[in-house]
Amino acid sequence: MKREMFPGDFLWGVATASYQIEGAYNEDGKGESIWDRFAHAPGKIKDGTTGDVACDHYHRYREDIALLKELGVNAYRFSVSWPRIFPCGKGEVNQKGLDFYDALVDELLKQGIKPLLTLYHWDLPQPLQFHGGWTNTDTVQAFLEYAMLLFKKLGDRVELWATFNEPWCISFLAHELGEHAPGIKDLRTALQVAHNVLVAHGKAVKAFRSENPSGKTGIVLNLYPVHPSSESEQDKEAAILSDCYRNRWFLDPVFKGEYPQELLSVYQKLYGDFAKDYESIQVACEKIDFLGVNYYSREVVSHDPKSILKSKTVKVEAKRTDMGWEIYPQGIQEILVRINREYGPIDLYVTENGAAFKDELKDGEIRDYERIDFLKEHFKNTYYAIQQGVPVKGYFVWSLMDNFEWAHGYSKRFGLFYVDYNDNLKRIPKESARWFKKFLNNEISLE
Numbered sequence: 001m002k003r004e005m006f007p008g009d010f011l012w013g014v015a016t017a018s019y020q021i022e023g024a025y026n027e028d029g030k031g032e033s034i035w036d037r038f039a040h041a042p043g044k045i046k047d048g049t050t051g052d053v054a055c056d057h058y059h060r061y062r063e064d065i066a067l068l069k070e071l072g073v074n075a076y077r078f079s080v081s082w083p084r085i086f087p088c089g090k091g092e093v094n095q096k097g098l099d100f101y102d103a104l105v106d107e108l109l110k111q112g113i114k115p116l117l118t119l120y121h122w123d124l125p126q127p128l129q130f131h132g133g134w135t136n137t138d139t140v141q142a143f144l145e146y147a148m149l150l151f152k153k154l155g156d157r158v159e160l161w162a163t164f165n166e167p168w169c170i171s172f173l174a175h176e177l178g179e180h181a182p183g184i185k186d187l188r189t190a191l192q193v194a195h196n197v198l199v200a201h202g203k204a205v206k207a208f209r210s211e212n213p214s215g216k217t218g219i220v221l222n223l224y225p226v227h228p229s230s231e232s233e234q235d236k237e238a239a240i241l242s243d244c245y246r247n248r249w250f251l252d253p254v255f256k257g258e259y260p261q262e263l264l265s266v267y268q269k270l271y272g273d274f275a276k277d278y279e280s281i282q283v284a285c286e287k288i289d290f291l292g293v294n295y296y297s298r299e300v301v302s303h304d305p306k307s308i309l310k311s312k313t314v315k316v317e318a319k320r321t322d323m324g325w326e327i328y329p330q331g332i333q334e335i336l337v338r339i340n341r342e343y344g345p346i347d348l349y350v351t352e353n354g355a356a357f358k359d360e361l362k363d364g365e366i367r368d369y370e371r372i373d374f375l376k377e378h379f380k381n382t383y384y385a386i387q388q389g390v391p392v393k394g395y396f397v398w399s400l401m402d403n404f405e406w407a408h409g410y411s412k413r414f415g416l417f418y419v420d421y422n423d424n425l426k427r428i429p430k431e432s433a434r435w436f437k438k439f440l441n442n443e444i445s446l447e
């Protein structure tokens with residue numbers, strides 16, 4: 001199975017995100033983000049690092065685009081740092097911030113690489129957080145102003161626009177579990193955030209249509225197959241509620257304009273006032289042109305009477321990545337086929353898929369054969385979904401290079417290029433980069 005067996009116009013790319021690679025955290029007029037503040041707070045990041053410098057992509061973007069060219073990709077997914085554009089979140093525009101993304105897009109196009117732009121990949125301007133962040137509907141309005149400005153400035157050259165990266169992480173990981181910025185641990189707050197982000201998505205899509213009818217817009221969701229650990233009724237019930245929490249809490253509003261009733265009723269019992277907030281969720285259901293699917297692994301759950309979802313994650317015996325995530329390639333096929341069956345027809349992009357492994361620089365080489373196997377199996381399972389008629393239009397490997405892995409700092413490496421943090425952030429192609437390049441050039445097969 002070679003690249004040429006995929007559709008001729010299939011996009012093969014890599015993905016990154018602003019806070020994870022750019023650095024220049026306080027340069028050229030950029031304002032503070034919630035991740036600048038969170039990373040500087042003691043104890044939040046496992047290795048005590050920050051994104052202050054990261055991969056210094058802000059200064060090295062031409063070099064990094066040359067790496068894309070060297071790989072032979074035809075697409076690149078990146079995100080814009082909102083506080084680089086609006087240092088206070090709204091109001092005054094930072095021209096140098098706009099100039100950076102203008103130059104980035106021009107260089108991509110010059111190199112024949114199609115941009116997929118994500119408006120929001122978690123780095124909210126801190127001044128908006130001082131007023132409640134995503135719990136405050138003023139932030140929805142500020143996001144619309146930010147989105148409209150970028151549509152106006154870049155819409156003539158950027159065709160593919162994603163509103164949000166992983167609303168599940170923006171809401172539950174960051175406001176219920178507290179593991180990401182702003183580090184709040186309150187389910188009711190997380191539900192309010194999820195709602196406002198979904199409303200912001202719908203309003204931005206509507207505004208995009210008026211501004212840029214030729215462009216294509218969508219949202220990026222992290223999606224997981226959720227399997228019961230046994231065939232017992234209780235474990236199957238646990239999988240249904242966990243699937244609502246992980247996947248359908250965002251899929252159903254975006255595609256159906258409603259929350260999944262099975263879980264909504266659970267939350268209504270918990271928070272009586274809950275229902276009235278959520279009548280406006282139809283706003284989220286603006287027709288989108290594509291869905292970005294971030295796939296990394298599956299979830300296996302069993303019944304847990306003590307938990308709100310009556311479910312808990314079960315760690316099955318399996319090969320795992322350095323993040324501890326089960327390696328489950330058939331899951332990408334399962335999720336793509338399911339989305340097409342239950343929410344389609346909709347163009348799909350695998351907007352993130354990749355793995356962290358304990359990559360070591362030895363004699364100038366990084367022999368990451370596990371990553372090659374990982375990608376090979378996920379490419380094959382994506383192809384099997386296409387063979388079943390699923391309109392998958394592209395695939396972006398996470399990530400171009402090792403970068404700031406959120407609460408793990410620089411301790412987890414996902415890149416096709418190794419970043420030597422001890423030698424001026426030098427980018428070194430891993431064996432997987434060489435393999436990917438040969439695949440893209442039809443030199444090797446996936447067997």
Ligand SMILES: CO[C@H](O)c1c[n+]2c([nH]1)[C@H](O)[C@@H](O)[C@H](O)[C@H]2CO
Binds near residue numbers: 223405414
């Ligand atoms: C549980 O996996 C999530 O879907 C997920 C994994 N990842 C993501 N989301 C984020 O979009 C990236 O910024 C992360 O760097 C990347 C690797 O952790």
